[in-house]
Amino acid sequence: MENREQAVKRRLTRRHRASRWFRRISGLALLLAVAFLMFFFYDIISTGWSAFRQAEIQVPVSYTEEVMEIPAMAVPEAYEELVSRGWIRLLPRQMRENPDLLGTERREWVVASAPVDQYLKGRYATLDDEQRALVDQLQASDQVRLGFNTGFFTHGDSKIPEISGIWAALVGSILVITVTFLISFPIGVMTAIYLHEFADDNWFTQAIEVNINNLAAVPSIIFGLLGLAIFINFFGLPRSSALVGGLTLALMTLPIIIISTRAALAAVPDSIREAALGVGTSKWRMVRDHVLPLSLPGILTGTIIGIAQAMGETAPLLIVGMIAYIPDAPSSFTEATTVLPAQIFTWAGMPERAYTSRTAAGIIVLLAVLLTLNATAVYLRRRFERRW
Template identity: 55%
Template sequence: MKENNYFYIPQIKKRNQKAARFKGFAALALASSLFFLGIFLFDMVRQGLPALNQVYVKVDVTIDEGTLKNPYAEFDRNTLSVISRAWVRGLPAMVEKNPEWMNTTQTLWALGAAETDQYIKGKQHRLKPAQIEQVEALRAEGKVELRFNSIFFSTGDSKIPENAGFFSAVVGSVLTMLVTMAIAVPIGIMTAIYLEEFAPDNRLTQLIEININNLAAIPSILFGLLGLAIFINFFGVPRSSPLVGGMTLALMSLPVIIVSSKAALKSVPESIRLAGFGLGLTRWQIVKDHVLPLALPGMLTGSIIALAQAIGETAPLIMVGMIAFVPDAATSIFEAATVMPAQIYTWSGMPEKMYVEKTAAGILVLLTILLSLNTVAIFLRRKFTKKW
């Protein structure tokens, strides 16, 4: 007995030591992941929060007929160098909305130029000494303010950095995801139900399931090539539209939805099906009234996660033209539009420094939407799990 104890105690000690090391490595991996995630989020917040504020400069403008013809003539060279030319170009439209301004001198808050904005925020800029003196003189007079950047949330893209917004990209993403959801979710769930509950177990269905599993793992850009070849070149769907983008993302999301829905159906105990057959129910009645309600939480979770993955895709949408310059928000799924990932990708390659903070702010908006979708998935899963 002593010999047996002497033999087994070292083995148990080594086993416990290996288990402790494995646990330590797992904890270290988790801590490393959280550390790098924290660095990423901190850097995005640090760079993105300044985009929520925009510099405005108070200027005196004499409104007359010449203002409507050439608004640039109403400002001297120094003032034009520190305010946005987009704001000056839009001055006639403001006068048309306020006809009482005609033949008067108005004190208006003009949108600051990109370089003025970066200078006031203490970032790298390209202002010349004379322009810096002009900005400092205006600041000393209380004519320079940082205000909430409503432009970022209410306008589309622009070649002028201070006038560029994220609104059209958000609208394009919403329209694209509505198309994706309308196509991928019902087709994916119904396909999973047929393959798992009704299809015969033969070589054909096995081949179909193998191909579906393989499609869930191929690069997303291949779906973009497929969408370009089929939807645009063959069927003539409008290029750059949410319709073609949504159908392309639906192709990409279908395998994930089918696989996750099949897994949810497999998790339902076989005893429920057998009990239904014992009571004389048909297979459709068993699936509709008993199996599907129990599998629904997993199906919804898988579908929402697949849609959350699709909303962050850029490569397939580049292939169907949804990275084009689109200043105005689309009003239908047939008009040209861009999406949030494509807009972020475009801004990240722009040379102006102001686009850096706009890119980070766009990433924060996209992350907020993705986290919201995952929160909805968790909520629905818990709600339906408790209900059934």
């Protein structure tokens, strides 16, 4: 008997130990997911942070006649590799716009070239010893500095890393999202209202519902194929334009908005509908004056989440041609446009190392926008959520 009791006790200890281990392992899994997120943010921020600062260099600039022909003549030869080619290239235009500059000579702070920038940030740089020595010497006399990189927010894309920026992509993203919102929000809300408030439960309604749920899970790249075949090849809308990109993303966002709007409508208790109908309002007025206002926070939350998702989407936009090289911000919906995620993709594929930190900086901006949107959605939900 003694033996058996001991065996049971032993087994019990083992089982309890196994139980504790299971708890630890499942906690570890959650910890792993959280740790990954931390590492991810650390990695992206540490890679991208330096791109918000840009090396500038003080050089003597002489605006002579020759500069109009050979812009590089404006700076002493030793500095030629140290200042940005993008700045040098703009000199003739600057001189044409300000004729007074001709014949003057002055010291100016100008954008330094990418190798100087990388060198100052302590990374591998393609400078020879002489150039290094010069930069060191300039640094000692405070003629080289790392300043806030305003150009990153005000320039468009460029093949010269130090003067490339996200402005064009930001404007493009706003244009595309405007189209997406204008199409998907009204149609999505109207569909949800019809399905939840008006439709009878018949095969037609059920077909629409199954269809919407499936659309929500279709891979985004398939929407790109649809956009290419229908909007571009069939309707002949301009390739790479904000219009086509926005329409494609609108079809992708539509199911998300419909599903969340339906959930918001379903959360409004029937007593409110019955009260409205009971005093003789028509069905549409009941929806417009009572159900919709009450479910509006929920609808907006779902819409913001859908729009945020569309804003981070890249794959379908690649298919409809939105990876064009766009140096200037687009000014209409039919011009060739790029968006922030597509710009990140383009930069990620650039061979120059200077683009790596710019890519990560672009990612930081994108994540900041998306997290703000999502936080707004969560705030809306918390602030206006009503339990009935």
